[in-house]
Amino acid sequence: MTRSEQLFERAKKTIPGGVNSPVRAFGSVGGTPRFIERAEGSAIWDADGKRYIDFIGSWGPAIVGHAHPEVIAAVQQAAVNGLSFGAPTEAEIDIAEEIARLVPSIEQVRLVSSGTEATMSAIRLARGFTGRDKIIKFEGCYHGHSDSLLVKAGSGLLTFGNPSSAGVPADFTRHTLVLEYNNVDELSETFAAMGEQIACVIIEPFAGNMNLIRPSDAFVRTLRELCTAHGAVLIYDEVMTGFRVALGGAQQLHGIRPDLTTLGKIVGGGMPIGAFGGRADIMSCISPLGGVYQAGTLSGNPVAVAAGLTTLRLIQAPGFHDALGRKAASLVEGLVSAARDAGVPFSADSVGGMFGLYFGDKVPTCYAEVTASDRDRFNRFFHLMLDAGVHLAPSAYEAGFVSAAHSEADIAATVDAARKAFAQL
Numbered sequence: 001m002t003r004s005e006q007l008f009e010r011a012k013k014t015i016p017g018g019v020n021s022p023v024r025a026f027g028s029v030g031g032t033p034r035f036i037e038r039a040e041g042s043a044i045w046d047a048d049g050k051r052y053i054d055f056i057g058s059w060g061p062a063i064v065g066h067a068h069p070e071v072i073a074a075v076q077q078a079a080v081n082g083l084s085f086g087a088p089t090e091a092e093i094d095i096a097e098e099i100a101r102l103v104p105s106i107e108q109v110r111l112v113s114s115g116t117e118a119t120m121s122a123i124r125l126a127r128g129f130t131g132r133d134k135i136i137k138f139e140g141c142y143h144g145h146s147d148s149l150l151v152k153a154g155s156g157l158l159t160f161g162n163p164s165s166a167g168v169p170a171d172f173t174r175h176t177l178v179l180e181y182n183n184v185d186e187l188s189e190t191f192a193a194m195g196e197q198i199a200c201v202i203i204e205p206f207a208g209n210m211n212l213i214r215p216s217d218a219f220v221r222t223l224r225e226l227c228t229a230h231g232a233v234l235i236y237d238e239v240m241t242g243f244r245v246a247l248g249g250a251q252q253l254h255g256i257r258p259d260l261t262t263l264g265k266i267v268g269g270g271m272p273i274g275a276f277g278g279r280a281d282i283m284s285c286i287s288p289l290g291g292v293y294q295a296g297t298l299s300g301n302p303v304a305v306a307a308g309l310t311t312l313r314l315i316q317a318p319g320f321h322d323a324l325g326r327k328a329a330s331l332v333e334g335l336v337s338a339a340r341d342a343g344v345p346f347s348a349d350s351v352g353g354m355f356g357l358y359f360g361d362k363v364p365t366c367y368a369e370v371t372a373s374d375r376d377r378f379n380r381f382f383h384l385m386l387d388a389g390v391h392l393a394p395s396a397y398e399a400g401f402v403s404a405a406h407s408e409a410d411i412a413a414t415v416d417a418a419r420k421a422f423a424q425l
């Protein structure tokens, strides 16, 4: 038995499924999750001392590489002054100003402790601001695990969604409409039928929770126009894409100004933070200014803010995102060419420091197309890569991430491992 196997057996006795977040359990790929002991730069080491090139990056936050010395130093310095005060600090103003400067649609911002809290609060705020109940989300997008967002599509156009999790009353999801990503006609018809009832639309502006999916230009433009025309709040959920696909996030690449934006992951530099912000007239509806309640014991935690602020400063180095984008693109090109040489149907895509791998001939544009890709092949590929020392997301439906710490040698080693893996598929 490896030490990870021993730890997994032990963990399962007192932690449900042995993990504190389900995808970590390797449920969809099978096998034993690697228990991690430490990480540095682009590498992580498991409990058996094996080193991996890491393309998960803690599911996004580790954009400057794991355990960046400046981030660690900032955390250490903050920690000696006390871990939490439950009272305002100057550093919270610093990070709010930094966020507002980097993402110009954010005039005011509030910090929370996770992406889930950010999206949950943004939706409550949109409902409070508009006085409307109904919300729209897109199939395959994930926005955290609050009740009204754990919804799968209803059986047809204009039917409201059903809970996708046990424990969520159908009454809680009956105001959530689930539409197809990239489907301009369905979106337009929905607004035509019930636009005046829609409080908000929440979207992953590049979807990263059904692998990586790009929206078409027509889709994002129509979405912005319809929300404006009908007085619905447009929420860009940039928990994953924020500070990753570009310094100003997906909204910078789209040239779209959402009304609200949700952030997480990178904004905390590896510590637990989420944030939501946007138009000042909307944000002023939050307590204590307005009637929409929202709060948190650890919100704006000084240690987390120190990690986030330092990370936000590091990613402003000249050329940071260009280099990140080139790295992800070269990884994707290398993988596509290795698969082609092996005759394996495969495609891949990247946006900034985010990439998607699909065991199918063409890059998908919606959830139905992603789920049509060859999952068994992905699972075998995943394990061959893991054995070869490459840590990919343990699911065919998750995006991958590169960091500034990934070297050309890391990319070359990964492509080399993939070449051998493809040959064995």
Ligand code: PMP
Residues within 6 Å of the ligand: 059, 114, 115, 116, 117, 119, 142, 143, 144, 145, 204, 208, 209, 237, 238, 239, 240, 264, 265, 274
């Ligand atoms: N929104 C998006 C787009 C996400 O990717 C995630 C997490 N992967 C969340 C919200 C929820 O964030 P958290 O896990 O921090 O609650």
